[in-house]
Amino acid sequence: MKKILALVTIVLSVCTLANAQNGQRGEQYMQMYKQRLKDSLQFSDAKADSVAAIVQSYQPKQREIFMDQSMSREDKMARMKTLQDERNQKLKGILTDDELQKLTAMEERARQRRMQQGGGRQ
Template sequence: MKKMLAGLTVLILSVCAISASAQGGGGGGQMQERMRQMYKDSLQLTDVQIDSVMAVQQDLRPQMRAIFQDQSMSQDDKMAKMKTLNDQADVRYAKFLSADQIAKLHAMQERMRARMRNRQGGGGGGGGNR
């Protein structure tokens, strides 16, 4: 469970960093464009679908950040709230993505979490079942 929370945390932080740098200039636009290209190449999304995915993520980001930063919550409570937000995202994705595209999005997010864990020296295997 702790690995799953850590994985979600890493994903949220990376998305937040992308968002913050995109809003603040300094190379963020490049990162946002790389994400767009990754969505296009890996998931075969249209530009409209990419914009929609990014809008959902941007909309949920403040709630995810608040959960992550809430020191009064236990890890189990944080995981439960994060799962609820992820489920909400999936419901919204289903309005414009196929089930296959959503599954590929989850797989891509898990790969990103694994890369971030490896960069941070957290290596540990597994952990991300959405």
């Protein structure tokens, strides 16, 4: 019984550590994203924080769609498009049309770079 309890404790510790590391990476990514918004698009700290919060709130939904093996590629793309439209509606409450267009262009360039590096999927 003690061996099982020790094994369960070790497994839970490893899972907790892995989640913490993923959380740290996610936080580092968000900090870099906010800095890119401020540097590339000249967003204020408050605007960059607001945009990042909206973007971050959609990441779990996007990940869920991406990981769903029961959906066809076309269905995934349609669901992602719906999420993108939803997200952009929220962003319109914060950004001007010009700022939203610049943000979309910046994200598209980043997507293209990932595709060229083999790190992304269409």
